[in-house]
Amino acid sequence: MMQVQITGTMVLQIVVSGLLAGGLYALVALGLSLIFGVMRVINLAHGALLMLGAYTTYWLFALFGLNPFLSLLVSVPMLFVVGAVLQKLFVHRVVEAPELSSLLLTFGISIFIANVAMLAWSSDYRSVEFLTGSFILGQIAVSKPRLISFVAALGLTGLAFLLLHRTKIGKAIRATSQHRDVAQICGINVRRIDVITFGLGAGLAGAGGSLVSTMFAVYPEMGLIYVFKSFLVIALGGAGNYPGAFFGGLLLGLVEGLASLFLTAQLSEVIAYIFLVIVLLVRPAGLLGGRT
Amino acid sequence: MPEGHILEVREVTKRFGGVTAVNHCSLAVQPGKIYGLIGPNGSGKTTLFNCITGLDRRDEGEIRFKDERIDGLKPHQVACRGIGRTFQIIRVFPELTALENLLVVSRKGGLAGNCQRAMELLEFVKLDRLQNEYAGNLSYGQQKLLEFIRVLMTDPELILLDEPAAGVNPTLLNDLLGAIRKLRVQGKTVLIVEHDMKVVMGLCEMVFVLDYGEKIAEGPPEVIQANERVMEAYFGR
Numbered sequence: 032m033m034q035v036q037i038t039g040t041m042v043l044q045i046v047v048s049g050l051l052a053g054g055l056y057a058l059v060a061l062g063l064s065l066i067f068g069v070m071r072v073i074n075l076a077h078g079a080l081l082m083l084g085a086y087t088t089y090w091l092f093a094l095f096g097l098n099p100f101l102s103l104l105v106s107v108p109m110l111f112v113v114g115a116v117l118q119k120l121f122v123h124r125v126v127e128a129p130e131l132s133s134l135l136l137t138f139g140i141s142i143f144i145a146n147v148a149m150l151a152w153s154s155d156y157r158s159v160e161f162l163t164g165s166f167i168l169g170q171i172a173v174s175k176p177r178l179i180s181f182v183a184a185l186g187l188t189g190l191a192f193l194l195l196h197r198t199k200i201g202k203a204i205r206a207t208s209q210h211r212d213v214a215q216i217c218g219i220n221v222r223r224i225d226v227i228t229f230g231l232g233a234g235l236a237g238a239g240g241s242l243v244s245t246m247f248a249v250y251p252e253m254g255l256i257y258v259f260k261s262f263l264v265i266a267l268g269g270a271g272n273y274p275g276a277f278f279g280g281l282l283l284g285l286v287e288g289l290a291s292l293f294l295t296a297q298l299s300e301v302i303a304y305i306f307l308v309i310v311l312l313v314r315p316a317g318l319l320g321g322r323t
Numbered sequence: 324m325p326e327g328h329i330l331e332v333r334e335v336t337k338r339f340g341g342v343t344a345v346n347h348c349s350l351a352v353q354p355g356k357i358y359g360l361i362g363p364n365g366s367g368k369t370t371l372f373n374c375i376t377g378l379d380r381r382d383e384g385e386i387r388f389k390d391e392r393i394d395g396l397k398p399h400q401v402a403c404r405g406i407g408r409t410f411q412i413i414r415v416f417p418e419l420t421a422l423e424n425l426l427v428v429s430r431k432g433g434l435a436g437n438c439q440r441a442m443e444l445l446e447f448v449k450l451d452r453l454q455n456e457y458a459g460n461l462s463y464g465q466q467k468l469l470e471f472i473r474v475l476m477t478d479p480e481l482i483l484l485d486e487p488a489a490g491v492n493p494t495l496l497n498d499l500l501g502a503i504r505k506l507r508v509q510g511k512t513v514l515i516v517e518h519d520m521k522v523v524m525g526l527c528e529m530v531f532v533l534d535y536g537e538k539i540a541e542g543p544p545e546v547i548q549a550n551e552r553v554m555e556a557y558f559g560r
Contacts, residue, residue: 209418218477
């Protein structure tokens with residue numbers, strides 16, 4: 032077997048790439064975490080919503096040549112509406128039900144959306160050939176779409192935190208996730224908060240999809256892997272802990288990257304899950320614990 | 324219907340499975356007074372509070388606030404009609420700052436007005452220096468005060484306090500009692516669930532006694548204290 036010397040530059044390259052991937056995980060996981068925090072609903076349809084965001088970007092690019100990063104302005108509001116409608120029609124029925132009900136419901140929704148997508152657009156892999164190539168920074172290369180996606184993901188995550196902390200609706204969302212019944216006593220219409228939160232969560236998933244489409248293939252079941260990764264991120268950061276979702280995302284990207292460097296790319300996914308098991312054994316509430 | 328009742332609970336019953344937590348309970352509350360609601364553990368006091376505020380849906384009976392039925396309303400609608408409450412176990416929002424705990428309350432008036440009101444209340448209980456501290460980092464007593472002023476944000480006409488004196492040291496207790504009396508001077512109506520008989524006797528003009536979900540007595544505190552059924556409910560035969 033060929034022995035490869037691991038250099039400092041390689042490690043730096045991997046750390047940068049890992050963090051870039053992690054920013055995207057953080058964005059998608061924050062959406063899932065928001066929904067879970069407020070409603071205690073585990074949204075298995077999160078990946079399907081991400082896929083819808085990706086197709087939105089793909090079609091806007093394929094048909095009209097719209098810049099995929101600008102298409103965020105379409106995909107995020109559109110997925111917000113899709114999420115809000117799903118909440119109003121279906122999810123509200125399982126909000127205070129046992130968790131199995133919400134798992135089954137959102138699993139069903141996810142299968143439905145993925146199959147409609149297959150019927151409508153076939154299972155072909157499609158790609159958005161917009162940006163290729165890399166920026167060279169000193170000794171390391173950073174892929175252009177990844178860097179821009181990372182910046183966009185960071186910006187959107189920042190906007191989401193601004194919304195949560197600076198606006199009245201955001202404070203009401205946080206209050207509802209901390210004490211649902213007390214929030215009601217304070218005059219907060221939690222049903223309305225649920226609708227807005229599911230819309231926001233779906234919007235973040237859609238944004239994730241748009242960004243993913245600039246780097247990877249777009250197909251009806253592309254979202255699945257991101258649901259799993261989001262679970263990992265949330266378990267790392269603590270369920271319903273919003274800053275935890277952010278740091279958990281970056282951490283996951285980093286761990287995957289380092290594992291692929293020191294072991295093999297195939298093993299890196301396994302390593303992420305092993306890492307999860309260790310974290311759950313040592314700190315069951317997540318690395319940051321608690322809820323925010 | 325008798326005139327001038329701000330709150331009327333008529334024949335309200337609430338069951339949880341086979342357990343009847345509140346049983347054909349009726350109370351009439353006049354505005355501008357401080358009422359006590361006492362009874363042994365498990366006698367249905369908190370459940371009755373939950374029925375009034377809409378957190379539990381009553382199975383039978385009627386609840387009227389200012390002559391309008393509120394028993395079918397959602398909790399946030401009840402809150403917006405002008406009923407505020409605290410909880411037996413403190414429930415501030417731990418990951419919101421003290422100020423945010425107040426601002427999150429749904430209230431008419433713009434952001435500036437809400438901020439001003441919140442700051443006044445924080446000053447009222449001397450928590451203004453801690454406005455940007457997360458509520459979860461405040462001491463027990465400070466959290467209790469914060470929860471209390473959160474109720475006052477909307478300026479509710481009827482205030483339900485669930486065991487305000489529980490776990491409170493004597494200094495803080497005096498502050499709280501003073502604040503409650505001040506509410507009465509402002510014309511508010513207060514209904515207090517309380518175990519500490521000294522607090523009840525010193526504060527309330529009228530006392531209702533619950534036992535096994537039924538109202539077994541009502542009257543001024545001195546009369547209640549001498550009531551045999553009440554003694555029986557508390558101490559057994």
